[in-house]
Amino acid sequence: MNTKSDTREKLYSCKVCGSSLKSKQSLARHMQTHTGEKPHSCEVCGFSCIRKPDLIIHKRKHTGEKPYSCEVCGGSFTNKRSLVIHMRTHTGEKPYSCEVCSTPFAQKQHILGHMRTHTGEKPYSCEVCGSSFAHKYAKLQHMRTHTGDKPYSCEVCSTPFTYRRSLIIHMRTHTGEKPYSCEVCGSSFALKHHMLEHMQTHTGEKPYSCEVCGTSFSRKRDLFIHIRIHTGEKPYSCEVCGSSFALKHHMLRHKQTHTREKLIL
Known part of the structure; x- marks a missing residue:
């Protein structure tokens, strides 16, 4: 046996797409999706929408109001849907x-x-x-x-x-x-690719090869430094005398020679 609400749904049908609505007001709002009419506007930025509840949620962007809070981490949200989606980060759903x-x-x-x-x-x-x-x-x-x-x-x-x-x-x-740990020796790293490069010290893998002389390295950074032997590049310069070096720690060690000279004088 049909209920009264079932009968009402059949009374209000959209002549454009055939959708059935529960009330005359719902049908009127639905028709705006076809006409493009957006009667509710924001006085601050001019944003317009079909439904008044959507405007209320939008205005919270300007007021900063976030009435929906997560009971797990305390995060707050402007609308209930955002909270529901956020909760999946805790539930894993x-x-x-x-x-x-x-x-x-x-x-x-x-x-x-x-x-x-x-x-x-x-x-x-x-x-x-x-x-x-x-x-x-x-x-x-x-x-x-x-x-x-x-x-x-x-x-x-x-x-x-x-x-x-x-x-x-x-x-x-x-x-x-340092969230990334080596399964072999337990060393930890701040970056995942640093951990992966470290793992190669256990496997002996050296995937980075010099195109000039064929020398291979387990770390990409070591290959970059090695290439300077062939190019002659010395990107680190001494601010005191202008001497240049291929490695930063070589430059820092050199600068100590100037410090010792001052102490002697």
């Missing part, structure tokens, strides 16, 4: 899966970006150099290489960074955090 490779995601919108790894689509292009990107945020980060913008600053020493991840890594120089 990932309710959305890729239909191609079954990779799980916490947010449905992340699947859309992930699918481009399968299709190869890169819809976001740089207006300056023409480079293309699969994600909008990747393009925005790339643009900073042209503008020189460094929006992330260290709260300890004020060093600015182009990328948020670079700031996170930099903070380890202040905190001493």
Whole structure:
């Protein structure tokens, strides 16, 4: 037997797309999605939307109000949906899966970006150099290489960074955090690639080879330094006498000779 609400749903149908609505007011709001009408506007920035609740949430960007709080970490949010999504970082819940490779995601919108790894689509292009990107945020980060913008600053020493991840890594120089550990000897490292390079000291692997003489190295940095033997590059100079050196520690050791000379005098 049909309930009264079931009957009401059938009374209000959209003539454009056939959607069924629960009330006349709901139908009126729905029709605005077809007409493009956005009757609710923000007095501060001019943002407009169809639903009044969306405007209330938007205004919190200006007031700074964040009424929804996480009971686990204390993080606060402007709307309930953001809190629900945030809670998945604590619960590990990932309710959305890729239909191609079954990779799980916490947010449905992340699947859309992930699918481009399968299709190869890169819809976001740089207006300056023409480079293309699969994600909008990747393009925005790339643009900073042209503008020189460094929006992330260290709260300890004020060093600015182009990328948020670079700031996170930099903070380890202040905190001493070394989250990557060697499974063989237990040595810890601040950067993952440093740990991977260290692992090669146990395996004996030397993947970096000199194109000039064939000498191989376990660390890429060691190859860069070695190359200076062939190029003659000496990037470190003594501020006192102008002597130049291929290695920084050689330059620092040389500068001590000037300090000793002053002590003798």
